[in-house]
Amino acid sequence: MAVPGMYRRHAALLGLLLLASFSVSSVTSDSVGVSVSPKVLVDESELVVVRATQTGPFEEIKKAFLKAGVGGLLFFLAFPVLWANERREAKMWSLFSRAKDIVQKDVSVDKVDPEKEACLVHMQGMLSTSEQLRDALCNVSVSNCAKLSRKVEMYQWQESEETTERDTMTGGKEKVTTYSYNTDWSSSPVDSSSFQEMGYSNPAMPFQGDQQQAKEVNLGVFKLTERLISKLCRFTSLTPAELPPVLACAGRNFALQGDVYATQVQGAPQVGDIRLSFTKVPCSDASLVAVQHNNTFAPLTFKMKVSSEGRVVRGEGPAGGREPLLDAADDDLESSGTPGCCGLCSLVASAVESGEEIYELAEERTSALGMFAKAQKKQQLIHTLLQIGGFLLLFVGLDCMLSFVPALFRIIPLIGTWIQMFGHWLATFASFLLAGFFWCITVALAWLSMRPVKAAILLAAAALLVMAPTYLAAMQPATHY
Numbered sequence: 001m002a003v004p005g006m007y008r009r010h011a012a013l014l015g016l017l018l019l020a021s022f023s024v025s026s027v028t029s030d031s032v033g034v035s036v037s038p039k040v041l042v043d044e045s046e047l048v049v050v051r052a053t054q055t056g057p058f059e060e061i062k063k064a065f066l067k068a069g070v071g072g073l074l075f076f077l078a079f080p081v082l083w084a085n086e087r088r089e090a091k092m093w094s095l096f097s098r099a100k101d102i103v104q105k106d107v108s109v110d111k112v113d114p115e116k117e118a119c120l121v122h123m124q125g126m127l128s129t130s131e132q133l134r135d136a137l138c139n140v141s142v143s144n145c146a147k148l149s150r151k152v153e154m155y156q157w158q159e160s161e162e163t164t165e166r167d168t169m170t171g172g173k174e175k176v177t178t179y180s181y182n183t184d185w186s187s188s189p190v191d192s193s194s195f196q197e198m199g200y201s202n203p204a205m206p207f208q209g210d211q212q213q214a215k216e217v218n219l220g221v222f223k224l225t226e227r228l229i230s231k232l233c234r235f236t237s238l239t240p241a242e243l244p245p246v247l248a249c250a251g252r253n254f255a256l257q258g259d260v261y262a263t264q265v266q267g268a269p270q271v272g273d274i275r276l277s278f279t280k281v282p283c284s285d286a287s288l289v290a291v292q293h294n295n296t297f298a299p300l301t302f303k304m305k306v307s308s309e310g311r312v313v314r315g316e317g318p319a320g321g322r323e324p325l326l327d328a329a330d331d332d333l334e335s336s337g338t339p340g341c342c343g344l345c346s347l348v349a350s351a352v353e354s355g356e357e358i359y360e361l362a363e364e365r366t367s368a369l370g371m372f373a374k375a376q377k378k379q380q381l382i383h384t385l386l387q388i389g390g391f392l393l394l395f396v397g398l399d400c401m402l403s404f405v406p407a408l409f410r411i412i413p414l415i416g417t418w419i420q421m422f423g424h425w426l427a428t429f430a431s432f433l434l435a436g437f438f439w440c441i442t443v444a445l446a447w448l449s450m451r452p453v454k455a456a457i458l459l460a461a462a463a464l465l466v467m468a469p470t471y472l473a474a475m476q477p478a479t480h481y
Contacts, residue, residue: 071400151276
């Protein structure tokens, strides 16, 4: 199922940050030099290739140093993520409260009421469009639909790898990587030239998936904006009447098998075979909460001011200057963010605080309260995920930095790796406690002015995380010699 753009941006940000944090631990010996030539074992019967490499203690220390540097960056980035996330939560909490007070419920979609101009409205009705969406490459078309999607998959060789590492007695590591090869369907081209083993070649993918979106979709007499249309994501299969029995795309012939077209008609698929399918988003019942602007809509953002009449205004000039404000509102996707101590902090904060708005569209008939409940649930999900992501950035960053010191003991033959192992356990435990401490402090300071009780509880939790280990250590009986 497609994800609305607002939530897709936050998911992308969270994914990038977590990918960066977890990929730190996968710094390979290739980046620091390999001490011996790799050993290669090939099992042709199982399509498996095994490569073994070794590194020395100084290469491992260098890897730990690089991880510590990246860990410092992750630790640094956690603070704007957490701070901006709590600011966003406070703003959205205020925005939802304001919106519930001013929304005009069950406004008719059959006529444009000038009295509702610049007001937050809730509407229910049937979507419609006069456009016919057509996939020009395959000559498939649908009517009265907001979107038409083509999914293309090719049967290709794919490489997977599994790596195991073990410490050597000299303080280095031996890494054994097993590459296996199998065939499967993939919607994106797989570059076989980068495979570790030759002989598994994929042909070029002649064409890929695509999506058509209607330029004009109506809710009664109102027109949805491009952003609202992009929120429509209830895809369904095409009807038999919309699917021709055979297709010719990019010089290849396809036969319909169920609701999927395939070049391979009988037997097992071969490398290079293609299958494709089509889905659509038909116009159906819909509900909307947005600011009415002429015969279309704009989002209600946190920065907008609302007059005593419940209309969106800029706060100056005739009618509060709301016309240019609303004309640009639909394009205002990003927040200015929290001012940071550097450009990177501001960039991260801006990404976290983007989409501070109420601009809701549901593909069903539902009440205004139901719309607000769904919007608040989505906001709570974003808030929780970013809180978890911020903690993981703190924890992984601290763990990478603190683990550098135990890595220095690898230069001691025989016992150096054991010392590092126990030292790493202590570093991980300390990283967890310190991550919890910094997380509580950052979130508490963000809420200190608005919710002092919540801030006090978090500060107490931070103090407990620091004092508990000290107290437990003091409770241990003293050892007398």
